[in-house]
Amino acid sequence: MSSPENPKPPLAAGTLAEPTMNPTPSDSTPPVSRRQFLRDGLRAAGVAGLGGVAGLGAARTGAREYYWQIDPDKCVRCGRCATECVLQQSAVKCVHAYAICGYCELCTGYFNPEPNALNTGAENQLCPTSAIRRTFIEDPYYEYTIDEQLCIGCGKCVEGCSRFGNGSLYLQVRHDRCLNCNECAIARVCAGDAFRRVPVDQPYLLRTAPPAH
Numbered sequence: 749m750s751s752p753e754n755p756k757p758p759l760a761a762g763t764l765a766e767p768t769m770n771p772t773p774s775d776s777t778p779p780v781s782r783r784q785f786l787r788d789g790l791r792a793a794g795v796a797g798l799g800g801v802a803g804l805g806a807a808r809t810g811a812r813e814y815y816w817q818i819d820p821d822k823c824v825r826c827g828r829c830a831t832e833c834v835l836q837q838s839a840v841k842c843v844h845a846y847a848i849c850g851y852c853e854l855c856t857g858y859f860n861p862e863p864n865a866l867n868t869g870a871e872n873q874l875c876p877t878s879a880i881r882r883t884f885i886e887d888p889y890y891e892y893t894i895d896e897q898l899c900i901g902c903g904k905c906v907e908g909c910s911r912f913g914n915g916s917l918y919l920q921v922r923h924d925r926c927l928n929c930n931e932c933a934i935a936r937v938c939a940g941d942a943f944r945r946v947p948v949d950q951p952y953l954l955r956t957a958p959p960a961h
């Protein structure tokens with residue numbers, strides 16, 4: 749199973765983390781204890797989830813040695829992941845690299861470009877299915893989590909996060925859903941040529957650092 753590495757060195761207790769790269773109204777970052785809690789605990793939760801479904805997928809497909817996966821650095825958010833999968837609801841979902849998220853109050857992956865207010869009103873959200881949950885952590889930080897039952901893999905949040913944020917939201921083929929078609933219908937039309945085969949024991953191409961814009 750893939751395992752992301754922490755892209756930043758540990759910080760001494762009582763010091764402040766380095767400035768966030770996000771377009772948050774505040775340039776400050778949470779105290780290290782809070783940030784490390786978020787980084788370690790939430791990242792572990794996210795990766796554990798990916799690892800769990802990887803195991804299920806590998807067991808189900810038996811002799812298959814490779815899975816389809818998206819290289820997040822090549823994805824251009826064309827929207828075809830939502831519409832071209834052979835499944836009624838795409839096997840592609842948004843995942844979140846918590847370790848590089850800025851926990852921004854003004855998350856450009858969550859809010860549409862001109863929100864009426866920074867709250868969870870449906871009219872303020874970019875996601876067409878309200879699949880992103882926004883949770884207050886401590887002033888001015890918010891956590892964003894994806895409800896995969898609702899996510900259709902449209903990539904709108906990924907576009908917002910990639911253009912103006914850290915790129916912590918990105919798309920991956922979830923192997924608890926994917927049929928591992930011989931020829932992936934999305935890969936055939938992918939505008940970024942981002943699909944490739946990966947070994948079943950390394951089924952996710954996890955983002956561990958902000959991409960170069």
Ligand code: SF4
Pocket residue numbers: 841842874875876877878879880894898899900901902903904905906
């Ligand atoms: S905006 Fe699209 S890709 Fe992002 S969480 Fe919502 S449905 Fe999923």
Ligand code: SF4
Pocket residue numbers: 816832833834835838839840921925926927928929931932933934935
């Ligand atoms: S391999 Fe098949 S099921 Fe999996 S993402 Fe591609 S089209 Fe969908």
Ligand code: SF4
Pocket residue numbers: 818822823824825826827828829902903919934937938939940941942943
């Ligand atoms: S089809 Fe390719 S470029 Fe388009 S959203 Fe999916 S992975 Fe990204």
